[in-house]
Amino acid sequence: MCEGKFTKNTDETGKVFIVTGCNTGIGKETVLEIAKRGGTVYMACRDMNRCNEARDEIIKETNNQKIYSRELDLSSFDSIRNFAAGFKREQDKLHVLINNAGVSFCPRSLTKDGIELQFGVNHVGHFLLTHLLLDVLKKTAPSRIVVVSSALHAKGSINVNDLNSKKSYSKTGAYHQSKLANILFTRELAKRLEGTGVTVNSLHPGVVDTEIWRNLNGFTKAMTSPLRWAFFKTAKSGAQTSLYAALDPDLKNASGLYFSDCKAKKVSKAAKDDKMAKFVWAESEKWTGVGAS
Numbered sequence: 001m002c003e004g005k006f007t008k009n010t011d012e013t014g015k016v017f018i019v020t021g022c023n024t025g026i027g028k029e030t031v032l033e034i035a036k037r038g039g040t041v042y043m044a045c046r047d048m049n050r051c052n053e054a055r056d057e058i059i060k061e062t063n064n065q066k067i068y069s070r071e072l073d074l075s076s077f078d079s080i081r082n083f084a085a086g087f088k089r090e091q092d093k094l095h096v097l098i099n100n101a102g103v104s105f106c107p108r109s110l111t112k113d114g115i116e117l118q119f120g121v122n123h124v125g126h127f128l129l130t131h132l133l134l135d136v137l138k139k140t141a142p143s144r145i146v147v148v149s150s151a152l153h154a155k156g157s158i159n160v161n162d163l164n165s166k167k168s169y170s171k172t173g174a175y176h177q178s179k180l181a182n183i184l185f186t187r188e189l190a191k192r193l194e195g196t197g198v199t200v201n202s203l204h205p206g207v208v209d210t211e212i213w214r215n216l217n218g219f220t221k222a223m224t225s226p227l228r229w230a231f232f233k234t235a236k237s238g239a240q241t242s243l244y245a246a247l248d249p250d251l252k253n254a255s256g257l258y259f260s261d262c263k264a265k266k267v268s269k270a271a272k273d274d275k276m277a278k279f280v281w282a283e284s285e286k287w288t289g290v291g292a293s
Contacts, residue, residue, distance in 0.1 A: 004262030012039030021101020074125030141197025156180030190256030
C-alpha cells in the first residue's frame with residue numbers, strides 16, 4: 001500500500017488551529033502532531049468527556065499546554081454559532097481551520113435543524129462553521145482551510161430533487177453525496193476567496209481504521225475486520241495528508257485542490273461541476289441563513 005507521509009519539519013509556535021472531531025482517530029493524531037510542533041490547537045468536539053481525555057493525553061505527551069477542548073456539535077446550528085462566538089472571544093487569530101469531523105453510513109436521522117444527518121454534519125455544519133470564522137481567517141492571512149473528504153466522493157451525485165433524502169434514503173448514497181459536497185464546497189469557496197490570502201483544499205485521508213466505520217452492520221464489520229490489518233491505514237497514517245495540507249510551506253498559495261497520499265490528485269467529473277457547486281452553495285446558504293462571503 002502506497003502511503004504518503006508528511007516529513008517536513010515545521011515550527012507552528014504562535015499559530016492557532018481549530019480541528020473538528022478530534023477526540024479519536026485522524027483528528028486526534030492531527031492535533032497530536034501539531035501540538036508537537038508547538039501550535040495552539042482548539043479541539044472542537046461533541047463529546048466533551050472524550051475530548052478532555054484526549055486533550056490530557058496530548059498535553060502529557062507533548063508538554064504543550066496550549067491545547068484547548070471546546071464543545072462543538074455540528075448537528076446543531078446553535079452549537080456551531082456558540083462555538084464560533086466563544087472562539088472569537090478568546091482569539092483574534094486563526095491560521096488553520098481543519099474540517100475533520102464526520103459521520104458515515106448511519107440510519108436516516110436528522111440534525112437539530114432538520115437536515116439529513118450525514119449531509120448536515122459532513123457538509124452543512126462545516127459550511128456554517130467556516131463562514132462564521134472567515135472574518136478571522138482573512139484577518140490572519142495567509143491562512144488555510146482544510147476539508148477532509150473521501151475518494152468515495154467519486155461514487156456520489158447531488159440529488160437536486162431530494163437533497164435532504166426525504167423521498168428515499170440510502171446510507172451509502174447519503175454519505176457519498178456529502179463527501180462530493182465537501183469537494184464542490186472547497187472548489188467554490190476557493191474561487192470566492194481569491195485575493196484574500198485564505199486558501200482552501202480538500203483531501204482523501206485513505207481508508208483508515210477509525211470509528212467512522214462504527215455504523216456498518218454486523219455482517220459487513222465481520223467481513224472487513226480480518227482485512228483491516230492489510231488494507232486499512234492507521235489513524236496516524238491517515239492524518240498525514242491533513243498535516244500536509246495544513247502545514248506544508250510549499251502549499252502557501254495552493255487553493256481549490258484535492259490531495260491524497262500527500263499529493264494532488266484528480267477529482268471525479270461530478271466534483272468539477274461548477275453549476276452544481278453553485279446549487280449546493282445556494283441551498284447551504286438557505287439552510288444556514290448566511291449570506292455570500
